[in-house]
Amino acid sequence: MLTACTKTGKKLCLGFDYRKETLLDLRRKEEFVCPVCGEGVLLKLGDQRIFHFAHKQGSICRDEFENESSYHMEGKRQLFQWLIRQKIPSVLEYYDREIQQRPDIMFQHKGKKYALEYQCSTIPEKVFQKRTKTYLENDYVPLWIISSSHIHQKRKEIIALSNFHYLFLRSTSSGNLYIPTYCPEKHLFQLVESITSFTIKNAFVEYFNYPPSKVELDALLEPEKKIHLNLSTWNSENERFILNWALHPQSGQKIFLQEIYNRGLNLFLLPPEIGLPVSYSLLIQTPPIIWQTYLFLDVLANKNPNDSITFQELTFHFNKRIQRKNIILRKLPQLEQLNPILAQIEYLQALEQLEVLQRKGENVFQVQRKIIIPKSNREREEAKQLFYQKNCNILSKNK
């Protein structure tokens, strides 16, 4: 840990730059105690790790603090310095006695109180959720930043994101979703943006690098929406996914395959309008190709031109699929204000741009044309080519 008190109650925060001689001198004169448990702590001034405080052996407070790696301490120190350089009132290792939580940094910005948690180790999902909930209930805005070392790129534009990674997903005020990461070795924020998931784990993303010396807090809290998604890559990744999946279906997927078979659909002959990129698809763990097929079966398949689709029926069928566990929602503790129905509405909006639907009121769409189900591979290929030729621009913009 980087903060301790003297016996007279003065705080010493190693987030500020001190010369080693000054600290050696202080260490000779003072005794230090932990601001949380009040036990004595040692000021460590070795050459291997950054200067820090450590509990004496056998402390009960020990576990929580001392598992901190140098990487973590260095990261939070850099983040703290980044904030104070911008003259943002910040407290390193702020201990809120009332809620008994200790964010790495507490700072105030534009009338709001933030709890910054820089996370380098994996913690149980329940702990993450409980901490986040407590912050929200006590008027903190949680700002979880994950260490960049957790994020691994699979292929160009594609990364695998686990449930743990998704816990860090946050939203700008305009609903742009992203995951903030930081690396103290590279001195770099990396924001994972434009995340469009196509399987439970895999997503198209874009990385943007922001050196702390060049980026201000506001830019980190409100990154602008960037739109680049190569539709033909999107399409081929989806096809690769379908193929893998047909060969090795898991139990939940078998139910889906059985249902579409019973309804006269073939996984390899889905129309190109099913499986579109939708940004709020992140709120749903089930891959877009599956939930969009369910939406097609439940709401669109039996409709004819001029029939209406209301948000009420959309919500009804969506909730039913969730109850039956055909559709699984993601656990996103920082985004509980976002209703996953937004993904379904966004999909209908995409269908509106494809002239399948037309908006007829705040909560109503009207069918313009039926979606044609290809009957053979040849029909499917032709439909797909025509579709992408015609709609490439619309869909990339839509995202």
Ligand SMILES: [Zn+2]
């Ligand atoms: Zn302690």
